[in-house]
Amino acid sequence: MKNTIIETKQLCKSYILGKTGMHVLKNINLEIYEGDFTVIMGSSGGGKSTLLYSISSMDRPTSGSVKILGRDVTTMSEKELSKFRKSEISFVFQSMNLLHDLTALENITYIGYGTDTKENINKKALTLLEQFGLSEEKDKYPSELSGGQQQRVAICRALIGGSKIIYGDEPTGALNSTTGRQVLDCLTSLNEQGQSIVMVTHDLKAAVRATRLLYMADGHIMAERTLGPYRAEEEGERKAVVYDFLKELGW
Numbered sequence: 001m002k003n004t005i006i007e008t009k010q011l012c013k014s015y016i017l018g019k020t021g022m023h024v025l026k027n028i029n030l031e032i033y034e035g036d037f038t039v040i041m042g043s044s045g046g047g048k049s050t051l052l053y054s055i056s057s058m059d060r061p062t063s064g065s066v067k068i069l070g071r072d073v074t075t076m077s078e079k080e081l082s083k084f085r086k087s088e089i090s091f092v093f094q095s096m097n098l099l100h101d102l103t104a105l106e107n108i109t110y111i112g113y114g115t116d117t118k119e120n121i122n123k124k125a126l127t128l129l130e131q132f133g134l135s136e137e138k139d140k141y142p143s144e145l146s147g148g149q150q151q152r153v154a155i156c157r158a159l160i161g162g163s164k165i166i167y168g169d170e171p172t173g174a175l176n177s178t179t180g181r182q183v184l185d186c187l188t189s190l191n192e193q194g195q196s197i198v199m200v201t202h203d204l205k206a207a208v209r210a211t212r213l214l215y216m217a218d219g220h221i222m223a224e225r226t227l228g229p230y231r232a233e234e235e236g237e238r239k240a241v242v243y244d245f246l247k248e249l250g251w
């Protein structure tokens, strides 16, 4: 039995548009498990990003509850939330959001300062950069790095505080297939080390990395498939399984 790290009950999110409401998340009951690489796919506009923001405490639902690591984030104050996010949650976006006047190393360490001594944070950042093949890039500025290198720096930055869950909204969406693969390899290797990951994507190459795949449309989780750990040598077979699953759902 895997531990549940995220649990939603009757999760709803609506936006008011003129006189009518637009229901983006419709009574979602979902559990996400520790150690999984959970991937959310689905139709465009189906509510994937909204769901990801709701289950990462970045956005408040309209109704229903969201528990992350056993804590109900829907009843927390802004102050509690910001503390909670800093220690438990990390986000990797489609655009890397690195600070342009800081080096790769500084982009990682400035997020970590305050969570440990400066010396430890520096050491940890250098270890992360090495793990992701970026040691030689440590003193370079974002403009001197490729898109894939920048995104790997963003992943190091997400890891520096020791977050229990990493969330990604289309983290390979802006990358070509080579640099995209490097980023996916990073995420896969983190997951192999036990890191829980929740990622939204529309990219089949990213979806095959999932240990558990969810399909979302029209504000609902329509279906799911358990895939088990990713193996590079099984990529072709996994792709076929994922493709069939998506085709059945009208993707």
Ligand SMILES: Nc1ncnc2c1ncn2[C@@H]1O[C@H](COP(=O)(O)OP(=O)(O)O)[C@@H](O)[C@H]1O
Residues within 6 Å of the ligand: 015, 024, 042, 043, 044, 045, 046, 047, 048, 049, 050, 051
């Ligand atoms: N802040 C907002 N205000 C109004 N409508 C929004 C807002 N954010 C998202 N939506 C709408 O909610 C729907 C789902 O959006 P989103 O979660 O981004 O879908 P996906 O990520 O699956 O493409 C879309 O129709 C979008 O226009």
Ligand SMILES: [Mg+2]
Residues within 6 Å of the ligand: 048, 049, 050
């Ligand atoms: Mg989206």
